[in-house]
Every structure is written in C-alpha cells, then in structure tokens.
Amino acid sequence: MTETFHSLVKRLLDGELSLSDLPPELRGEGAEALRLLGAVDRAPVALSAEFETRVMAEVRRRARSPIRRVWRGLVEPRDIELRLRVRPWVVWGAALAAAAAVALLLTRPPQASEGARPMRVAAGDSVYVRFVLYAPTARRVAVAGTFNQWDQTASPLARVGAGGVWAITLALPQGHHQYAFVVDGAQWVPDPAAPGVDDGFGRRNSMVAVTARGARIL
C-alpha cells in the first residue's frame, strides 16, 4: 500500500516538526502517520540464542586474523593526542596571520558571472556590487543612481565576451540605492531582474539594499 502524506507530515516523521507545529487540519493525518510508523518500529524482533552464538563466533574468528589486524591498523581512524609546547607570541602571531588571510579573502572581488543581479562580493563599510545587463544591440551602457549622483558617465559597463552582456563591479556604501541603466547615452532602462519603484517621472528605478551581509535587489 502506498500512501502520500502532506509534506509537513513528512517533516513531522523526520522529527523536524512536532505535532503541535502542524496546522490543525493536518494534526489528524500527522497523528495517524506517527501511529503507523510507531507500529512498524516497535514490532519486537526475536533472535534465537543459536543465531547469536554463530554471529559472535564469526566476529571472533575475523578479529583474530593477523592480516585483518594489519589492514585495520592502516585504514581505521583513531584518536591521536598531540601535545604542543609553544610560546604565547607564537600563538598570537599565528592568530594575526590567520585574521589577515581571512580579511584578504573577504576583500577580494569575485570572478565575473552572468545575470542581471547585484551581488555581495566584499566585506567592510563598502560592499562590491556587480551590475549586469544583457543588451546585445547596445553600443555603450552605464549605470547611474543615487550612489554616483545619477551621472551616466561615472560608471560605464564593459562588454563581457561577445554575447551582448555588459557588466561592472562597484563598491557601494551600505544603505539603499536607486539606480537605472543608461543605454547608448539616452535610454534609461530599469534592471530587468528588479521590481523597482516609481521614479516620479512615469518610469521605474531599480533599488539595491546594501548591508554588511551583502547586497540584494529590492
């Protein structure tokens, strides 16, 4: 018999939810599923004494084998206790070096990727945000917004390959920024991936929220 339970009931069976977490209309189904599972799990399994004796004899025989003992010694994990005796300045030096390495990794800009979404790529007061627009017939593309005083010459996008994708990575301060793409110096285009807000002039601006944890289009 195959019965399909609601996905929340399946999560109840996985132990991710309790019966009280389910909406009232699913609690009956949940209780029934738990009852069925409980009946299966709790069925007693009886083993004969002779079976247990045979199993343990085989285990002892294998444990005595010198070849298996050598193999286990080579491949099985084991606990190793390592005692180090170091001076405090060595510990502090290592910690500082690790912190510097982490900071270096976090502030490196990422590799290029396609898509029309700003993304978080660095940490600090400013966050690297990548702007991407697919405009195969464009001769030039720029991004203008509150972060560059709506200056369409300040942040020109560069062509990425020959597929009509344009991109630029900018370091933006934390906060909320409105922006739009400017195609060929005349056409203002909102980010196709962002819903945007009314710009007050009959069109839409896109919006990006830049936080310490990254950037997200709004």
Place this chain on the structure above:
Amino acid sequence: MKQVVVTLALTALVALPLAAQAPDVAARLTGRVPPEVVSAVAGIAASAAGRGLPVEPLVQKAIEGGAKGKPADRVIAAVRALSDQLAAAADALRSGGGRVDADVVEGGAYALGAGLGVKQVQQLARASHPPYDAALTLRVAATLAALGVPPKNTVDLLEGVISAGRSPSELLDLPSEVQAGVAQGATPAQAAQGLGRGAAHAPPGQPGRPPGWAPPGQQKPPNPHKP
C-alpha cells in the same frame, strides 16, 4: 505646561539632527538642473528641513530629473510630491511613536507612495523591533506593493515573517520569492499568502517558503523511505 515643554524638547531633538543635515542645496544643484529648478528645489528643501524632514532624497530626485532630461516643471513637481510623501511618512511615524530618522522616513515615504496606508506604515514600523530595521521593512513593503501585492497582504506577510523570528536579511528575499511565485502562475496576493503560510509553519532559520516549494529545476526527488 510641563507636557508642552517636554513635547517641544522631544520635537527639537528629532528635528534638529534632520535639519542639520540640510546641505547647501543650491550649490549641489547648480549646473545639473535648470536655474528655475535650483531655486524651486532650494525652497522646497528649506521648508522640508524646517519641518525636520530629510533633504537628501529631494536633492537626489532633482539631480535624477536633470540627468534624465526631464522638463523643469516635471522635476519640480516630482520633488514636491516626494516632499509631501516624506512629510506624511514623518507624521505617521511620529504619531505612531516609532523611530523617526531620515532613513525610516524615506522608507515610509516609499511605502506610502506604493499604496500602503498611514496605519499600515505605523503598524510595520512598530513591528520592526530590533534586530529588524524599520527602514528596511518599509522599503521591502514598498517593493512588494509595487509588485502588485495588496497592502493588507504585504503587511500580513511582513508581520508574519517577523513574528516567526526569521532573520532580517530574509525580509530582503521576499520580493524575489513573490516574483518566483508569480512566474509559476500565482497572483501576487496568492504568492504572498503562500509565503506567509510557509513562514508560519517552517522552524526559525529556514526560509519562509510555502510547503513543498523548491527553486525551478531543483525539486527534490521523492524519498523512498518516507511513507
């Protein structure tokens, strides 16, 4: 009498920092917009600063209008409309007893402009207790409303996500999740309701998505061990 003095002191405390941020508007606009826009916007900005409203969004709106090549009268009208929205938002937030700084007022103005009511803005500002940021909540609300989610569903969804203890950054995912729902055939209201149900049922720390939701093309195969 004592109450009047306290009220005036509190108003001054709120208004002075906002007024102090008023930059030299005319100097910033000169060369970017026509002279008549410079003088009109400087007047609007001075009036706004006097009422304790943030000035920077007004300057940015004027610069934006100039950059987009809009006629002077349209730029002035857009700046005036934004100033009115900022004033309405500040009034709503003050009377709601919430935080009234430049960022929150600006968020409130966008939410009002997107169709939310004064009471709904107050409601969302009140719900955004730390670690939630009222400015962020209001901007997300504006975006959801711009996507076509009715104001009531917008407020219900955001309050539901906050009361379910989701991380503040998960609020930022809501617009794209609504868009994903709409792409799958739901109306914006249905997508928001589905997300709200998911947020209420999923344990904290998991994204607030409706039961069974998965990104397109990433549906999990059925687990044969589950009945």
